[in-house]
Amino acid sequence: MTASLLEQLIDALRVLPGVGHKSAQRMAYHLLERQRDGGRRLAATLEAAMERVGHCRRCRDFSEAEVCAICASPARDIHLLCVVETPADRLAIEQATGYRGLYFVLQGRLSPLDGIGPAELGLDLLAQRLQEGEVRELIVATNPTVEGEATAHYLAQLARARGVRPSRLAHGVPLGGELEYVDRGTLSHAFGSRSEMQE
Amino acid sequence: MTASLLEQLIDALRVLPGVGHKSAQRMAYHLLERQRDGGRRLAATLEAAMERVGHCRRCRDFSEAEVCAICASPARDIHLLCVVETPADRLAIEQATGYRGLYFVLQGRLSPLDGIGPAELGLDLLAQRLQEGEVRELIVATNPTVEGEATAHYLAQLARARGVRPSRLAHGVPLGGELEYVDRGTLSHAFGSRSEMQE
Ligand SMILES: [Zn+2]
Ligand SMILES: [Zn+2]
Numbered sequence: 558m559t560a561s562l563l564e565q566l567i568d569a570l571r572v573l574p575g576v577g578h579k580s581a582q583r584m585a586y587h588l589l590e591r592q593r594d595g596g597r598r599l600a601a602t603l604e605a606a607m608e609r610v611g612h613c614r615r616c617r618d619f620s621e622a623e624v625c626a627i628c629a630s631p632a633r634d635i636h637l638l639c640v641v642e643t644p645a646d647r648l649a650i651e652q653a654t655g656y657r658g659l660y661f662v663l664q665g666r667l668s669p670l671d672g673i674g675p676a677e678l679g680l681d682l683l684a685q686r687l688q689e690g691e692v693r694e695l696i697v698a699t700n701p702t703v704e705g706e707a708t709a710h711y712l713a714q715l716a717r718a719r720g721v722r723p724s725r726l727a728h729g730v731p732l733g734g735e736l737e738y739v740d741r742g743t744l745s746h747a748f749g750s751r752s753e754m755q756e
Numbered sequence: 757m758t759a760s761l762l763e764q765l766i767d768a769l770r771v772l773p774g775v776g777h778k779s780a781q782r783m784a785y786h787l788l789e790r791q792r793d794g795g796r797r798l799a800a801t802l803e804a805a806m807e808r809v810g811h812c813r814r815c816r817d818f819s820e821a822e823v824c825a826i827c828a829s830p831a832r833d834i835h836l837l838c839v840v841e842t843p844a845d846r847l848a849i850e851q852a853t854g855y856r857g858l859y860f861v862l863q864g865r866l867s868p869l870d871g872i873g874p875a876e877l878g879l880d881l882l883a884q885r886l887q888e889g890e891v892r893e894l895i896v897a898t899n900p901t902v903e904g905e906a907t908a909h910y911l912a913q914l915a916r917a918r919g920v921r922p923s924r925l926a927h928g929v930p931l932g933g934e935l936e937y938v939d940r941g942t943l944s945h946a947f948g949s950r951s952e953m954q955e
Binding site: 561569573574586590602604606609 | 760761762764765768769771772773774779781782783784785786787788789791792794795796797798799800801802803804805806807808809818819820825842843844847863
């Protein structure tokens with residue numbers, strides 16, 4: 558016997574992070590009982606996003622366009638480039654600080670055991686970008702975890718080899734924490750007191 | 757400037773119960789980064805469910821078919837009818853107890869202030885069903901809240917007027933609680949020790 562549409566929906570909702578069977582069931586009932594239009598809109602938006610949201614070819618952040626709004630903006634300072642691990646980190650910095658430079662989104666961090674090396678993080682693209690000569694400071698905003706620090710070290714070398722000054726967010730971001738969850742005040746302070754990275 | 761598809765997706769996800777902006781953002785990033793196929797499947801299932809899941813014309817529970825699988829099953833005892841407020845309550849009883857009778861889903865409870873009266877709960881359909889003469893016991897499993905108790909009282913009168921014996925779940929279900937959240941053991945016990953309702 559095939560599963561009913563309701564059962565299929567409950568199962569499909571579990572693809573969402575942090576949603577177990579019980580939550581999925583509540584969500585399905587809620588949509589069917591009270592939010593059919595919202596559910597239809599979610600279905601349509603989800604389908605469009607899964608198909609059409611790709612990556613900016615300049616910064617690798619999510620973007621529908623070939624080049625994202627930030628990379629395409631003439632108002633941003635092209636001499637500053639901030640490297641983050643994820644789109645959520647980029648958003649956190651954009652919302653918490655007054656930063657007006659550009660970004661580069663790794664979509665991960667160096668993790669040899671998981672097979673994630675420089676190629677997977679687009680570091681060839683980043684190296685080429687630094688080679689172009691416009692970037693003066695590379696703000697390395699990877700997370701203060703073991704892998705994030707190793708990635709930061711690698712990025713600093715990459716920058717120095719091309720005459721670009723690497724800097725790192727000031728302490729204030731709790732060690733072992735995830736940037737995405739740091740409160741705005743702390744993040745803003747840490748961003749403002751970033752220091753040049755020493756060899 | 758129109759919102760990006762990513763922003764639209766984050767906004768659309770907030771239709772889900774208990775999902776605020778931050779959770780919606782995490783969900784959107786998670787799907788885009790790691791679950792494109794799961795996201796597509798969710799979109800398709802959601803669309804199909806919103807369009808095609810209706811109500812069983814016998815019991816008012818959610819169903820794609822005109823008559824749901826439980827109502828259509830020849831293995832169920834047609835002399836027992838259990839009335840619940842919501843599909844989630846029906847599922848909780850089905851999973852926690854050995855009940856083999858049929859159900860009737862009110863999709864709500866009497867709440868005159870909200871304009872929910874007997875018609876909104878399909879009580880004409882229920883009265884007609886009791887009139888048919890097959891049902892011998894009406895198990896009233898509305899929630900033990902003020903409105904649930906008032907609904908139970910109304911249902912008991914409806915049953916007695918048609919020569920059907922009304923019963924109510926035994927105490928054990930915490931007062932003021934929601935059936936859906938009661939642990940299986942308690943619910944199973946309460947269901948087993950249901951007692952006839954007195955006038
Ligand atoms: Zn970009
Ligand atoms: Zn049914």
